[in-house]
Amino acid sequence: MSNHRPANKKGPKVGSGGVRRRRLEGRGPTPKAEDREYHVAHAKKKAREAEEKRQEAIKLARAGGKLPAYLKLEAGHELISGRNPVLEAVRAGVPLTRVFMVPGGTVDGRMEEAARTAAGRGAPVVEVSRGHLDTMTEKAAHQGIAIEVPPYDYTDIDTVVSDIAEADKTGLILALDSITDPHNLGAV
Known part of the structure; x- marks a missing residue:
């Protein structure tokens, strides 16, 4: 005998309407243990990330956290950093005080031209560590070169x-x- 009721009889219709099938589908893959906030592995991951951040801060402080007096900018002076901005500023004749370069990095034609032109105009080229240049530019993408320029003289x-x-x-x-x-x- 069949469990199915004929269509003309009273009572519930055959089937679940997909409820049981949806229940079997699940909620997708189980997240990794370190991604589940209530798991011990998550706490270890957070502690590891905090320690890495602390070590990076120590490394940055050792590399150039405090600037030596000879690297401090004069009052009102600013830095232009990056290969293209520095080269364009030098080509345009922007007055500059010093050129800061990281030695041993990738030096290309733009950096060489900028340093050579600036030195020809009387600006000293100062070798600095990458950490010091990071500190001076406030971690901007300096690409190993920056120039110190005096305050811009605005016209009223x-x-x-x-x-x-x-x-x-x-x-x-x-x-x-x-x-x-x-x-x-x-x-x-």
Whole structure:
């Protein structure tokens, strides 16, 4: 005899409506023990990560945590770091005080040209450790080279407006505020 009821009889219909099948599907793969917050392995992973972070801080402090006096920038001076930005600043004739280079790193034509041109203009080339340059640039991607530049001498708005009025061409004044990403400035 069959367990199925005929369609014209009262009572529940045959089957579970997929409830049992969905129950068997499960919830996917079991996470690794170290990814489960309640597991002992997770606590060990967190402790290991904290120790690695502490060791990295110690390594950075030994490499250049405190800067020697000869590496400190003059008041108001800034650093331009990275191969292309440094080379473009040197090519454009931006006044500079010193060139900082990491010895023994990958030196390419851009770095050589920047250092040679800056030295030709009287700026000393100072060899620094990677840790010191990391500290000086606040861990920016310096690529082993940076230049110290004096504060930029800004022109006041009255001078800009009078220069535009005296010119034969139509002028454009663009006022920007709080732009920190150079790509955004370049896009403008």
